Amino acid sequence: MNLTPAVVLLLTLVSVCAAQVVSLPFSTARRVPWQHKSVGKMLEPPRPLRESLHRPIKHFSKPYQKPIRDFRINATTRDIKLENYFNKLYCGSIHIGTPEQDFFVALDTETPITWVPSIHSPSKPKFHLFTRTSKPYNNESSSTYTPNGRPFGVDYGPGQVSGYCSQDNVVIGGATVNNQVFGEAIIKPKMFEDSINDGILGMGFGGSNTGKEISLFDNMVNQGLLPAPVFSTYFNRYGSNGPDSMLTLGGTNPKYYTGDFTYVDLSRPDRWQFEIDRIQVSNDLLVSCWNQCQAVVDSSSSVIIGPSFEVDRLNRRLGATPLERDPKLYTFERSQLKSLPDLEFVVNGKKLIMTGEDYANQIPGPHPNQYFSGIVGKRFDSEETPVWILGLSFLRTYYTQFDKGNRRIGFAKAATFPKKFFQLPHWGHTAADS
Structure with missing residues (x-):
């Protein structure tokens, strides 16, 4: 099929x-x-x-x-x-x-x-x-x-x-x-x-x-x-009435986040990689990370990626259903979106919470009333260290500070703005100077 x-x-x-x-x-x-x-x-x-x-x-x-x-x-x-x-x-x-x-x-x-x-x-x-x-x-x-x-x-x-x-x-x-x-x-x-x-x-x-x-x-x-x-x-959400997405060089911009930053030191000297304490769904422990969970933030990935076995358990606990023709993909019914449980990444003792709206990908599924889960599994080779990749669905939820001088990453809740019904994308070059 x-x-x-x-x-x-x-x-x-x-x-x-x-x-x-x-x-x-x-x-x-x-x-x-x-x-x-x-x-x-x-x-x-x-x-x-x-x-x-x-x-x-x-x-x-x-x-x-x-x-x-x-x-x-x-x-x-x-x-x-x-x-x-x-x-x-x-x-x-x-x-x-x-x-x-x-x-x-x-x-x-x-x-x-x-x-x-x-x-x-x-x-x-x-x-x-x-x-x-x-x-x-x-x-x-x-x-x-x-x-x-x-x-x-x-x-x-x-x-x-x-x-x-x-x-x-x-x-x-x-x-x-x-x-x-x-x-x-x-x-x-x-x-x-x-x-x-x-x-x-x-x-x-x-x-x-x-x-x-x-x-x-x-x-x-x-x-x-x-x-x-x-x-x-x-990174704003497509169709948002708020300001454009923003890359700030040399510091942070308070306009785009709320609250305080949660900082975590890098676990590798050559990559924006850090340790996760554990992963939870509405306070229920799903991934214990007893042997350390490693994660990177990656703006070139549109979704969250993790080890297949753990992602399967996580998606099922969130209420997603595996796609029959491709079991590594999961979907939610439209009627579920407002009642989905919270997904919680615990980093340096602090919860980084994603709601259903954050992790349920707004890509229509195989049926009109279905949406794909934004959490996808990957099989790692036996010699590879499994690494969670926190892509754009995570980065839209959290304003992220990349502190190279102190070798750390900071996360603060991204500012939210009302959505537009529809917005055409801007393609091509525009002036760089403000």
């Missing part, structure tokens, strides 16, 4: 203040695989490019390096405005080179590498309805370009993006980051060819751990463009 378009969509999608602010518009569009992807790394030459592109991807291993330069006293916090595209991904405009070349990139808190398509890629420029034709980066057109040539690669599960590094000026949120190293993508899997965004804005922890290239965020800190090595995210 054929899967419905909604099921196919979910399977595809389950794998970007007291100080002055500057805005960069974003929107969600890239289809990213639900599978956990490895953290990308700038790979070492001097092998020929063709040979290097097929070299296995490695994880960062060195501890976080403190910024080379002290923070400037007059640096400002920068609010990067985001636009929501159907609650699936959040993308926006950056500008590279002199004169500036515009790119629509997806915010990714798991990958530290920023990359855009290269003019040397065999892929043809793509056209997107309503707004624009995508153009690849042309280093020959930029007077500030400096060759680098170091190969890079990022594994996205069903495919790998690979190419070589280049160095140029990058403008984000009105700030110019000089001599930034980024990836020029030569090879991209089909999921990137079919999506509206050109590349990735990498906000993963890695960055300077390579000892070679420094991430865009770290360079902003090093060049005195930010007051502190902190960034924060607010």
